[in-house]
Amino acid sequence: MSNDKDSDARAADLAAAVSRRGFLKLAGASGFATATGALASASRAATSTAAATADGTPEQIHLTWGNDPTREVVISWATLAQSANPRVRLSGPGEQHRTVHGVQRTYTDGLNGEVVFVCHARVHDLKPATRYEYEVTADNDSNAASPFSASFETAPRGRAPFRWTSYGDLATPNTAWVLSYPQSRFAVQAVERFEPLFHLLNGDLCYANLNPTHQPDVWRDFGNNNQTSAANRPWMPCPGNHEIEFHNGPQGLDSYLTRYMLPENGTHFPGRWYSFRVSSVLFISLDADDVVYQDAAAFVAGPAPLVPAASTGQPSIEPGTSFYVRGYSHGEQTRWLEETLRRASHHDDIDWIVVQMHQDALSSSKTGNGSDKGIREAWLPLFDRYGVDLVLCGHDHDYERSYPVRGCNHHAGVDATTGEVVDTLQPRPVMASDPPDATFDTSRGTIHLILGGGGTSAPLDVYGNDTATGVTQAKIFTKPNRPVPGTSANTFVRNPADALEDAIWSARRDTGTGYGIAVFDHDPGSPGGKTTITMNYYHAPGADQTPTSTYELFETVVLTKDRQR
DSSP: OOOHHHHHHHHHHHHHHHHHHTOOOOOSTTEEOOOOHHHHHHHHHHHHHHHHTOOSOOEEEEEEEOSSTTTOEEEEEEESSOOSSOEEEEEOTTSOOEEEEOEEEEEEOTTTOOEEEEEEEEEOSOOTTOEEEEEEEOTTOTTTTSOEEEEEEOOOSSSOOEEEEEEOOOOOSOTTSTTOOTHHHHHHHHHHHHOOSEEEEOSOOSOGGGSGGGHHHHHHHHHHHHHHHHTTSBEEEOOOGGGOOTTSSTTSOHHHHHHOOOOOOSSSSTTTSEEEEETTEEEEEOOGGGTOSSOOSOEEOOSSOBOOOGGGTOOOBOTTOBOOOTTTTTTHHHHHHHHHHHHHHTOTTOOEEEEEOSSOSSOOBSSSOOEEHHHHHHTHHHHHHHTOOEEEEOSSSSEEEEOOEEEEESSOEEETTTOOEEOOOEEEESOSSOOTTOEEETTSOBEEEEEOOSSOOSOOOOBOOBOTTSOBEEEEEOSOOOOEEOOTTOOEEOOSOSEEEEOTTEEEEOOSOSOEEEEEEEEOOOTTSEEEEEEEEEEOTTTTTSOOSOOEEEEEEEEEEEOOO
16 A cells, blocks of 8 residues: 555646646546646647638547347437538348437537537337447538447346446546546456457546536547447446536536436436346436535636636636535435335345445545545445445545445544544445355345546545554544635635544455455346356556556455346
8 A cells, every 4th residue: 555655745846847837726536627828839739720610520439328228229429520420330130221310419518619519329129138239420521431430339138147247437548638647548448358248337437527618518528538448338437526517517517417417317417317127137327416415516616707608608706606506306306226126136036236326425545535424324224124235336546345234333533634433324245255156145235346546647646544443444424524725725625534544344455556456246146046146356566656457466355145036
């Protein structure tokens, strides 16, 4: 593990580099940037060149599942100008070519005024476990003579083995942007190396909101990098705090919601959370911004106001302003989650429940964000009641695995300032050590994984200090926390934590690198027997210093339980 001095030095190096560029004033992991100087000039030049040649040529092609992954796929893409007759030509075994017309969505970025064009073609009536080839084009596609083409495979029907992968906090390989790093290109390639049926992307997709005057440019770099994989298999995202952007919708998610067409949830908040089933595994994607106590988005750090382009008509945003969205659904997401879990508990064809969200209920990261009591209050009791097996998160830029947990210990934390006893709802592990064969019966408790090592440039989020008992401590947010004035330079900070607790639930941590990918293989088993999910976590040693395509096995765990039937 890096010691505290090493971590502080690396953080200082990052801050110094950012300061030299002259485009960032922030404090805390969720700071908001203002872009000026060389970055702005370079980006304006690139944008001007693109605008001069803008047409309906598809780019940033990516797939998502429809409501039924055995029969529906959504093919999505962006264009630099309005697309004329956008469409997909599809072919599969035993059927004639068919054309599916795309529906174009747009939004105008609330800070720089750029209009963004995105097309979605929802393809119905596919055959399960079948490979399809497709082309994406338009009447004003400059590549119409040789349009973009790729292929995908639909999900199997009924109980069948399959693979998926996961990580969060990806960013872009374009180092002109804040919190981007070349490792994100290798991270996308890693998904293709393991050839999953689909990939879960656990929030903080590209950090566009840390580059506020160039948000569409950052999204474009992100989408074109991901196309290497996301055009071949669905990438299923959840929103993180850095998807929240000033003046882009009531929760700041207009860019995210325009770019992704996701399974329907039947609520007043489409696209923010959803579920889908593959084989006997139910996947649930949540927006934890709705329940966390920590500041859920970005804030203007200053020292100057953030001034949107005049064309937007939007007012300036003063330093210290925070886009804080906790509670935006007024409980609708939690009610939807409980009903989804309740139905799953009565479904004989569902053996497993896997949840993805961005922020963490169980993280002992010291230099990252740590754990949030808001998630523990709102959702962990539901995970216990309905037997959620696995929770996948990002947010902290590292890898950490919990023991199976069920229930909580009350009044087990202390106030970070006064040392007074605090109820952090400390998750209770159902075992004190890993079994020799690393096999866990998740009917006894839920395992939480931190997978925040996609490709983000940031110092490794090292872990809490050991107490006198040898148990790692974790920091916990226990109350709503907005940025507060911090320095005479008019920057703004937040408290690093409200409380501390012993992380008795923490089982394994990667202290060597912050980068990696989790690979999950589901075996449905036989009637009357066991079913398993095998997780292999691969990390990228040395990637914190030098980007690398080498991913090595870090650990293997097997989750097991009885089949429903």
